[in-house]
Amino acid sequence: MNTLTIWWDTAADGPTNMAADECLAAEAERRGSLLMRFYDWSTTTISLGGFQKIEDANRVGVIRGVPLVRRPSGGGAIVHGSDLTYAAAVPKSHPWGASPQAFYDALHGAMVESLAQHGIDARPYPAAGTLPPGGDGAVGSDARMVPDESRFFCFDRRAAGDLVMAGPTEGTFSKIMGSAQRRLAGVVLQHGSLLLHSNTSVDGAARHRGVADLLAEQRPIDRVALSRAWGRRIATALGGSLHEQGASFLSAHQHDIAALALRFREDRWTARR
């Protein structure tokens, strides 16, 4: 119950990654413990939230030509390619599986500590009830960010527990990390994205500032070192042990993943809403 097992995977396309995450969820339920997978994308890809409308994606002209995949999890669209993408799965019987906020806060809290270890000051976006009079005064605000699910991109939305950093001008901030879940009968799958830097493959509204863009001094962010530090912090928060896997999750489950990926390749899945 108190172990965390982590895989680092090579780049794959959207349907393969979504299928691998479903496979990860099934494996977490079978093992009865927390599993995580870090992965990359073979090309810049946009993942749509489970409830987003395909016509909303079609209206966002700046993403035309970029491959789309629909996640099973909720939340807004994410442009992948310059982010640290993860999937984490935990059985519902696990203390972190019982409520959406518990799992969300556990992982994001550990990321705040890991970023601090790398000299990066991020903080969770406060819950609505804890905002001081005047709204966002505690952390400043970015004009593009409103508490409105109609915003197409994840990084234009905000919810309690999202991670934010101070923006380029005083009194503003930017969202750098968001996560969303799919809650199944016996297991919770959580997807999330830490935006490391802006994605130059897209323009306009699709391009958001990432961690590197918000730092006072220019420096690269070592995604592997950061993800390993995060894994250790999560294991500590869990009060358990960490098992880092040398082999790829994709390779170990390639036949199951290939079969599951067929659904995510179908237009009727991508355009189901």
Add this chain to the structure above:
Amino acid sequence: MAADLKFAKTHEWVRSEANGVNTVGISSYAVEALTDLVFMQLPPVGKKVKAGESFGEIESVKAVSDLYAPISGEIVEVNTALPGKLETLGKDPYGEGWVVRIKADNPAELDNLLDRGAYESLVGSQPH
């Protein structure tokens, strides 16, 4: 919480009505845990469902959750007003917040569900 309700471990409640029809909804515990509901997708009338299978989806700010059929049968009525008034799920989860009505294939399946006391023990043991 009315005493005549039965519950699935996946947090759907069932109230048996006349003629083998059963009203199904979502427990107040589940609604509270999900917080900030934003979308809901319900099945069409006439859809056949099996106990334990997903018959709909509900999205909160952070999560998409499946709604699971507590019994097998046919969906004979859907609360079509609900997706436009999701706050009803929180205000009156066991009344106006009902979700679907299912004509049971096998009423004996109701015996597999939890009574109120057993359900309260289940959710009482789960961390919030």
